[in-house]
Amino acid sequence: DAGVIQSPRHEVTEMGQEVTLRCKPISGHNSLFWYRQTMMRGLELLIYFNNNVPIDDSGMPEDRFSAKMPNASFSTLKIQPSEPRDSAVYFCASSHGYPEAFFGQGTRLTVV
Amino acid sequence: TQLLEQSPQFLSIQEGENLTVYCNSSSVFSSLQWYRQEPGEGPVLLVTVVTGGEVKKLKRLTFQFGDARKDSSLHITAAQPGDTGLYLCAGARSGGGADGLTFGKGTHLIIQP
Numbered sequence: 501d502a503g504v505i506q507s508p509r510h511e512v513t514e515m516g517q518e519v520t521l522r523c524k525p526i527s528g529h530n531s532l533f534w535y536r537q538t539m540m541r542g543l544e545l546l547i548y549f550n551n552n553v554p555i556d557d558s559g560m561p562e563d564r565f566s567a568k569m570p571n572a573s574f575s576t577l578k579i580q581p582s583e584p585r586d587s588a589v590y591f592c593a594s595s596h597g598y599p600e601a602f603f604g605q606g607t608r609l610t611v612v
Numbered sequence: 613t614q615l616l617e618q619s620p621q622f623l624s625i626q627e628g629e630n631l632t633v634y635c636n637s638s639s640v641f642s643s644l645q646w647y648r649q650e651p652g653e654g655p656v657l658l659v660t661v662v663t664g665g666e667v668k669k670l671k672r673l674t675f676q677f678g679d680a681r682k683d684s685s686l687h688i689t690a691a692q693p694g695d696t697g698l699y700l701c702a703g704a705r706s707g708g709g710a711d712g713l714t715f716g717k718g719t720h721l722i723i724q725p
Contacts, residue, residue, distance in 0.1 A: 603654030
């Protein structure tokens with residue numbers, strides 16, 4: 501079975517540009533999580549969805565960040581406008597039965 | 613905010629040695645998980661411990677959950693270069709239902725041949 505699929509794997513963009521990260525969760529999983537990982541702060545939960553509904557977005561750093569889950573097989577995390585401090589690895593994870601989470605390979609974002 | 617402190621942050625040892633890494637909190641968790649992350653990859657779940665005092669073994673890895681469910685340890689026997697990676701612990705705030713995990717910052721482990 502395919503795991504969590506994220507795209508792109510790497511993204512380099514200029515400050516001020518819009519960035520969209522994509523995620524396809526494992527089929528049948530009803531929870532989806534977006535995390536950000538940096539050396540300084542480790543893994544931080546940004547937002548999670550249950551049955552496609554956003555449950556907790558308290559980890560979203562600013563209004564520049566938004567996430568959607570239009571259906572059970574797709575989610576996006578958008579940053580607009582992007583800033584250099586947004587540079588990090590962004591992970592999507594899904595779960596069929598909390599608390600175990602299955603992670604994608606991540607998107608390494610560099611904002612210059 | 614429930615924090616998980618992991619120690620040590622970095623550990624480099626020779627192949628064949630034993631080691632223990634720790635995950636501590638002042639908060640009680642309903643369960644705790646250990647993940648291993650290799651460079652360029654996402655974290656991969658190793659084990660979940662649920663009951664206070666529980667011990668689980670995964671080949672050369674032994675995981676223990678503290679009696680009060682506030683802390684955990686991971687012991688590796690006869691470490692091998694393939695054990696190299698970032699070891700993360702994650703605490704679950706509530707049993708059942710969808711919720712996010714609280715992650716520690718991890719222990720960077722390097723096993724030298």
